[in-house]
Amino acid sequence: MVDIIHYLILSGVLFAISIAGIILNRKNVLIILMSIELMLLAVNLNFIIFSHFLNDLSGQIFVFFILTVAAAESAIGLAIIIILYRNHGTINVEKLSGLKG
Secondary structure (H helix, E strand, O other): OOOHHHHHHHHHHHHHHHHHHHHHOOOEHHHHHHHHHHHHHHHHHHHHHHHHHOOOOHHHHHHHHHHHHHHHHHHHHHHHHHHHHHHHOOOEOHHHHHHOO
16 A cells, blocks of 8 residues: 555655756756656645545646646747757757846
8 A cells, every 4th residue: 555655755756856957957958847847747746645635626626727837838948949949059058148138
């Protein structure tokens, strides 16, 4: 039988991997975007876990809204990355310093 603590450990590991992906790899915008998505999925897993163990559907309904926002964020983020690649020829964050105001 899998207990709630096992799910929370899995969610914590996913969140830690996403934080490590953001901190360790600050050069590639695509990896940063994927790390943010992994972070959102770890939070969604927590919502689903607590919703299931507390017998309340509000957490699962809230996950649908978060997934909708995450899908829109991914689409907009990928569109921005494509435009940056077309204009500058790279998606390296350090070489995109010309975007500063």
